[in-house]
Amino acid sequence: MNHNSFILNPITSILLDATSVSSGIGSGIETFPVLDYVLQSVFLKMTGAQEQKLKCICWELATNDYEYRYHRFTKKQLGECSHYSEKKEIYKDLIIQIKKHNSSFSVLSLEERNKLLKELNNSIVAIFFESNLKTLAQKKFNDYQAIWSNISNVHFACDSNNLFSDKNSYSLKDIYENHLYRQRNSIAHNTISYQQNLPTLKNLVDKRYEFENYFVFFSILALIDAIFIELYKKYLHALENI
Numbered sequence: 653m654n655h656n657s658f659i660l661n662p663i664t665s666i667l668l669d670a671t672s673v674s675s676g677i678g679s680g681i682e683t684f685p686v687l688d689y690v691l692q693s694v695f696l697k698m699t700g701a702q703e704q705k706l707k708c709i710c711w712e713l714a715t716n717d718y719e720y721r722y723h724r725f726t727k728k729q730l731g732e733c734s735h736y737s738e739k740k741e742i743y744k745d746l747i748i749q750i751k752k753h754n755s756s757f758s759v760l761s762l763e764e765r766n767k768l769l770k771e772l773n774n775s776i777v778a779i780f781f782e783s784n785l786k787t788l789a790q791k792k793f794n795d796y797q798a799i800w801s802n803i804s805n806v807h808f809a810c811d812s813n814n815l816f817s818d819k820n821s822y823s824l825k826d827i828y829e830n831h832l833y834r835q836r837n838s839i840a841h842n843t844i845s846y847q848q849n850l851p852t853l854k855n856l857v858d859k860r861y862e863f864e865n866y867f868v869f870f871s872i873l874a875l876i877d878a879i880f881i882e883l884y885k886k887y888l889h890a891l892e893n894i
Contacts, residue, residue, distance in 0.1 A: 654715075655708035659884050663701050663877045664775050667870060670694040671783040679784035687788045691866040692839050698873045699734065699836045705877070706733040706742050709884060713749050716891065720749065734836060736815070736828045739876060743815045746883045753890035759812050760882060765805035768878050773800070776871055789867075796867035809879050824872060831863045832872055 674690055677683050710730070714721035724730070724745065730738050750757050760768070780786040786793045802822045810817050816825040 655712060656888070659705055659708055659712070660881055662775075662874070662881065663698050663705070664772075664779065664874050666694060666697050666701060667776075667779045667874075671779055671785055674785055675783070677784065679787040683784075684788055687785070690785065691789070695835070695866055695869055696839055698870065699840075702873055702877060703733045705880070706739060709742060709746065709880065713745060713887075717749065717752070720745070735833060736825060740813075740815045743809075743879070743883070744813060746880070746887060747812045750883065750887050750890050753893070754886075757886065757890070760809045760879070762805055764882065765809055768882055769803070769805060769875070772871070772874055772878050776867075776874065780867075792865050793867055795862055796865050796871070799862060799865070799868055800871055808875060815876065815879065824875070827863045827868065828872055832869045835864070835869065 670690065670693075677686060707730075710724055714724060728741075730741065733739065733742065747757075747759065780793065799822070803824070806817060807822065807824050808816050814825075816823070816828070818825040
């Protein structure tokens with residue numbers, strides 16, 4: 653059994669489910685305490701689904717290439733596929749496998765990256781449009797839109813070695829490693845249970861605190877997912893043409 657249907661299914665479907673099931677709780681001030689629990693749950697579901705998807709991609713590549721199987725599962729094994737460095741390695745693996753069957757391929761074109769980003773942005777806006785999750789966290793959603801408006805095709809998948817470019821003022825790699833990944837570990841391992849679960853005044857005035865935003869995290873995870881889906885489609889197409 654292959655995992656193609658799971659790999660090709662966007663993880664934004666988790667966001668769609670979240671807005672649907674939470675619609676019944678309303679958007680009044682009395683529901684505000686529920687918000688953080690919902691956003692944390694959605695965030696963990698998305699990170700977990702992505703980790704499993706990347707493992708599935710590796711399995712599919714290994715099924716069709718025994719040399720890769722030995723390399724990835726014996727010589728250079730990966731962990732949970734949660735850290736950026738592991739995602740980058742699988743990104744590189746996938747491009748190498750595409751090139752084995754299609755020597756003319758290099759990276760996603762400028763037009764493909766533009767299309768991918770536009771479709772992602774439209775999807776996120778459509779999912780949260782008139783959602784009570786957005787209403788309850790309107791300030792954070794507005795902050796997210798201001799941050800994400802700075803993201804363009806130069807920030808991701810520009811070359812075959814790097815999933816994200818870190819040469820820009822808004823580094824998705826930096827946000828992932830220093831904010832998203834830390835939040836993932838904090839929730840998954842419940843480290844806040846013995847720590848003060850409030851930002852300090854120093855953190856609040858730090859401009860980098862603006863990246864502590866679940867909507868930013870959702871979009872970064874969805875962008876990574878969209879990149880891998882697009883590349884995996886190219887991989888399947890390359891296999892069909894052998």
